[in-house]
Amino acid sequence: MRPKLFWVLLAVVVETGFAQTRSVTDPGVVTTRQTITPAGTPTIFKGRVYGVAFGTSASELYVLNATELFHLDQKANRVLGSWTLGGNPGLQSLRFDNKLSTPLVGLVNQNTGIQLASIGANQRRVLANNLGKNLAGAFDTAAEPDNKGRRVAVLPLVAANKVAIIDLEGKAETQYASTGIAPFGAAVARNGSVVYVTNWGGRLAKSGDLTAPTGLAPTADRVVVDERGVASTGTVTRIDLNTLSTTHTITVGLHPTAV
Structure with a gap:
């Protein structure tokens, strides 16, 4: 094939098969010297965050970390206190209880399995334990x-396909019900x-x-x-x-x- 004919054919293929167009759905944006400003004030923790819960006010925040429970003043972005969990935290397994005025945490202790505990104010009280294994x-x-x-x-109780019904005052035995x-x-x-x-x-x-x-x-x-x-x-x-x-x-x- 002659060189001139080859280039003519190639031009035809490119034009018919890969023609450029400006009428596309999303042409995209080329960014230059742009920065991203985070929404709110970031707080950095060592290890994964498993759950958050507000305390007695909008400025008081509790954060469930891989090994500790943190008490924060979120408006000032300041740590007010922290306590060792004594086990592996459950998934989003944190709640501040207004009646007890303390945060409650679901976790897995190496010796006693899944437990529900109140943690804070330099004290740790187990409300129920031996509830199961693996994950709360x-x-x-x-x-x-x-x-x-x-x-x-x-x-x-994620692995058991059940929920534990716990009396927060400890007067009644823990009961269980089946789930999906x-x-x-x-x-x-x-x-x-x-x-x-x-x-x-x-x-x-x-x-x-x-x-x-x-x-x-x-x-x-x-x-x-x-x-x-x-x-x-x-x-x-x-x-x-x-x-x-x-x-x-x-x-x-x-x-x-x-x-």
Whole structure:
């Protein structure tokens, strides 16, 4: 092929196959000497942050870190105090309880397993322990006593597919109720009558469902999945705390967390 003919053909291919155009949906932006200003005041911690909760005022903030609980004046960006956890923190497992005037933390202690503890003011008090193994979720507390006289906290036990119902005054034994797969967060009614629990892994499998194991152990839970092997359900379980029974299973989006 002659050189001139080759270049003519190449020009035709480029023009027809890769023609430039200015009418594109998103032409993009070329940035030059631009800076980003963070929203708010950043506070740096050593290690992962697992949860945050306001205290008695809008300026008082508690931060659940990998090894410690920090007490901050967030307006002044100043640390007021810090306390060693004594275990591994749960996921978003921190709440300030107005009745007890102290932060509560869900964590896993090496010796006593999952526990709920109040930490702060240079003291650490275990409210319940030996609740399970592996991982605690985002718990909630009732604002008022229930019809049995208990003011309860409901703590998700992620690996056990249960929640622990804990009497915050320690007068009644801890009770348990079943949930969906991998419960994450809980929201308790003000009077402690019911709790809504989000389930990471969705509903329990039924006959005919396509499932996959959540781990390598022979006893690992089987989660409902789609044809790709991806978890395909997300649910919220409504539990009557008087009877410890599920009253409703609500279908929501995949992998629900905070509630």
